[in-house]
Amino acid sequence: MSQNYSYFAHKECEYFPCHKGADPENFNCLFCYCPLYALGRNCGGAFQYKENGIKDCTNCLFPHRRENYQKVIARYKDILGVLKRLEAENRTESGENA
Template identity: 30%
Template sequence: MTYKEWFLQHAKKHQNILKKLEDKTPSDILEYFKFENMVKNEQDFCLLYKENKKCHNIDDLNCYLCACPYFRFNDLGIKEENNKTLYSFCSINSKKGSIFEVENNIHQDCSNCVIPHKRNFIKKNFDRYWLNIMKNVEI
């Protein structure tokens, strides 16, 4: 699956959940998107939920911004670096982020960065229409 395919599928899942929460406040919505609640009520939102496994091992993991608004990708490649194609990167160059290389490909590794999963960050960037927050992810 490409980044774009995943991203668009995820946007639809997110939208469907928000339809169920139309009458809820932003605080209620953030509460709903807590990992523990999502595992129980939205099994199809994330592949890891079926294993009751977190993508980031932190307390109070919030899944509202599952994809990070600072993640940039292009399935066709962004640029060439050292004879390899860069497909994704962090637009803020997070200190917790890194890259991983496979054969001729370079990808962003966000596994140690928890910025988009913290309640205060989500609250600050909240929009009921997830794609408004994510509008710059694809380049």
């Protein structure tokens, strides 16, 4: 069975490839905005935090490698956990019932 859904390269994009040193023939744009970013230090990618606290993923190619599609998808439960925790915190702060 084909897995064409798991990879696409938007070679017409003015930023393609958006990470220096990336192999343009094996650069997956499917996760252009990385869903793993929300996992902070637990994302599994090559990142650093800048002095201002912003997470810098400039050197991370993990979600852009064709072979990592399933690894990214496998982390969606972790991402959902982060979102649920944030929602619970927001409800608590606003005085809503959980």
